[in-house]
Amino acid sequence: MNDKTEELRDIFTDVTDGEETVTESQEDTRGSLERDERSTEERLESVVQQMRERYGFDDVSLSDDELITVAKSFYEGDSDAEIADALGVEPETVFEARMALHLVDEDDADEVDLAAIRNREEDDATLADEYDVDETQIRRYRRIAAAEDESRTANDRYRDEFDSVLADSELSERMTTDVREDGLEDATEGMETDVEF
Template structure:
């Protein structure tokens, strides 16, 4: 019997790498919340990859940085906070955020009505011409064009990537009121486009 016990002990030590039978088998496996966080990040990385296939990115960020940006955006972090978190400047964050179809109310906080800005952008591809018409500088117009293009892009796919973020991130609905405003604005813009087409 003792010989059999010794054989079993040797087998256990070989498999478990320890001679302590009472050692917790849970150590090193991570808590449930940690596993959930990993699952969220993995899902967000999949969404980012899908976005890249649909709309190739121009910003030079890693997927980990993009995932962190999405998480931070839904966590209420400002562009400045996100820039510090992923170690890039705020301009890069804004450009990457627009590529990811993440919008802020401030994106369309323009000195003239946004629908007027958008109308001029659609009528002319020359930023200097639009800048002169709206009494703005060309760099500002260039940024507004990036916002308008990203919003059009998101609307053309029914904001499906934003919906995917919301499904992947727990409590993402807390940021939903702002995003609903973006969707409603998109519907209003689409209606305005139809009216413009009809008038012609």
């Protein structure tokens, strides 16, 4: 070791509190298209539990597992009646569960402007006459408007999480499969397979 090198080593050890070497342990990580290592079920369970803690779900008679089924089925395009049939409950129970989970479909209130009835103080009968629907339908519209308001108050965070888990899961699975297949193709391209040992 020449004088300059030794001088640099001395400076280095002074700066590093006497350590002769500085090494950082490296972790062998692989890239992933998925942002979360938890399973789809675990992520859904987490969202449902957070929502139950925050909102109470007093009007919801379904268990967390059943609520997860409602969310999955909703994203698969099933109607309330189809989901209710699968769970052995009434469609109205599924509707209430969807509203509690902020899963409002664009077809839920396509006949009425929710913004127009959102803050109306008239009773259900008056609005039902005005919109030429029955009171049950007005109560339903008001429940949809309330669910949308609740979702907006939470910055649509729970709906976004459902979107992330359920709407993107099929795409993510398809992409990871394609990447694996492409990677295997690239790795084996040009290899001789007829090799004798």
